[in-house]
Amino acid sequence: MITLKDIKENNRFSALIDRANKCMEAIGYTEHGIRHCSYVSAISREILVQLEYPERIQELAAIAGYIHDIGNSVNRKNHGPNGACLAFPVLMEIGMDMDEISMITSAIGNHEEETGSVVNEVAAALIIADKSDAHRTRVRRGKYNPEDIHDRVNYAIRKSKVVVDTDNKVIQFSIEMDSTSSIMEFMQIYMSRMIMCEKAARYLECEFQLVANGQPINNQPVIDGSKLDEESA
Numbered sequence: 001m002i003t004l005k006d007i008k009e010n011n012r013f014s015a016l017i018d019r020a021n022k023c024m025e026a027i028g029y030t031e032h033g034i035r036h037c038s039y040v041s042a043i044s045r046e047i048l049v050q051l052e053y054p055e056r057i058q059e060l061a062a063i064a065g066y067i068h069d070i071g072n073s074v075n076r077k078n079h080g081p082n083g084a085c086l087a088f089p090v091l092m093e094i095g096m097d098m099d100e101i102s103m104i105t106s107a108i109g110n111h112e113e114e115t116g117s118v119v120n121e122v123a124a125a126l127i128i129a130d131k132s133d134a135h136r137t138r139v140r141r142g143k144y145n146p147e148d149i150h151d152r153v154n155y156a157i158r159k160s161k162v163v164v165d166t167d168n169k170v171i172q173f174s175i176e177m178d179s180t181s182s183i184m185e186f187m188q189i190y191m192s193r194m195i196m197c198e199k200a201a202r203y204l205e206c207e208f209q210l211v212a213n214g215q216p217i218n219n220q221p222v223i224d225g226s227k228l229d230e231e232s233a
Contacts, residue, residue: 002096004041004062012090013067020072020079027076030138030150032069041065043129043162044122047171050164051204053121060100061125064107068126071108080116084109113196124200128162128208131193132173134186135160149185156181164206171201174211183212194218 007013021033044065048058071083084105091101107123110116111130118124138154145151159176173194177183187194194210198218201208210217 001056001059002063002091002094002100003059004066006094007063007066010090010094013070013087016070016073016086017067020070023072024076025140028145028148029076030154031140032072035137036133037066037069039133040068040126040129043132044125047125047128047162047164047204048121050166051206052166056100057121060103061107061122064104064122064126065129067104068108068111068130078115080112081109113192116196118196118200118203121204124203127200128171128173128197131190131197132160132162134175134190146180149181149189152181153177153186153189157186169206170209171197171204171206172209172211173197176213183217186212187217 017033017037021031024030024032041062042065045058045062048061067087068083069079070086071079071081074082074086087108088101088105091104092098096104103120103122106119107126110119110123111126116123116127118127134154135157136155139151144155156177156179157175158178161172161174163172163174164170165172175186177186194208194217197210198208208218
């Protein structure tokens with residue numbers, strides 16, 4: 001069976017990820033390269049690990065997370081469906097099972113809030129992992145623009161974390177921000193993404209909780225512990 005290791009070693013996927021990141025840089029977007037892809041892949045998998053989904057479904061989530069943004073190599077608009085169309089022939093060529101391909105491509109094609117829907121467990125995990133990658137390491141080195149709200153918000157986030165509380169069926173995304181931005185600015189650009197995360201968590205039979213600087217934003221009870229953690233130096 002095709003694994004994440006096979007995907008990472010595939011030159012076509014590597015080239016698409018690299019080109020997508022360069023396209024995003026050209027139009028002034030935050031980092032969308034290997035760091036982002038690796039984070040989304042790892043968190044997508046771990047969400048389903050914690051919720052005890054079958055190991056093969058966990059692996060498919062990791063694969064979908066790793067290649068979810070390759071559609072940015074075509075255009076930012078509709079990059080989810082574009083990415084699904086780019087991934088399909090490559091996955092076919094390397095011999096992946098058609099049912100697995102369709103699960104991955106449907107997740108990739110539905111991960112954006114503008115046109116996407118939560119269509120399966122892989123898509124649900126991918127959505128939460130993708131939308132939770134908010135951190136100062138996403139600001140491109142040497143290119144911080146204080147006039148850009150995306151740069152301001154991401155640079156202000158010193159710590160971000162995803163925790164799965166299996167006992168209470170809660171998926172928590174928490175951030176710690178400094179005063180270079182604000183929770184209000186975070187919500188300006190993340191509101192629709194957080195709403196999509198709520199839908200994704202419900203598909204996984206969980207509640208989604210957003211916590212900013214220790215305060216719950218969407219009125220879910222605060223949970224403790226750290227099973228999934230993203231703290232970049």
